[in-house]
Amino acid sequence: MADRSDIEPHTEDNEGGSEHALAIDTVVVYERGRWAVDIIVVFADGIVRKRIDNHPTQARAELSARMIKRAAERDIRGPLNG
Incomplete structure (x- = not known):
């Protein structure tokens, strides 16, 4: 698991319009007796990692x-790589 300090926040382009995501991934981490789901979104100028929710079981x-992840991948434009 990547340390949160290694992930740089994404910044919007000042010239108008937002940038499109290049890749999306989700990770499950065990934290304080619960299983948390984080989403990681890769942009051309940085990476954003956000906690989505936590659950009582790993399953x-x-x-x-x-x-x-499947829902987020639908929003990526162009063919998926892998």
Whole structure:
């Protein structure tokens, strides 16, 4: 798991219009007795990592992570790489 200090926040382009995501991934981490789902979005100028939710079991968290990733990938323009 990447340390949160290694992830730089994404900044909007000042010339108008927002930049499109290049890749999306989800991760499940065990934290304080619960399973958390984070989404990681890669932009050309940085990476954003956000906590989505937490669940009582690993199975529920992994199911949630898969569903979130599939829904987010629909919003990426162009063919998916892998």
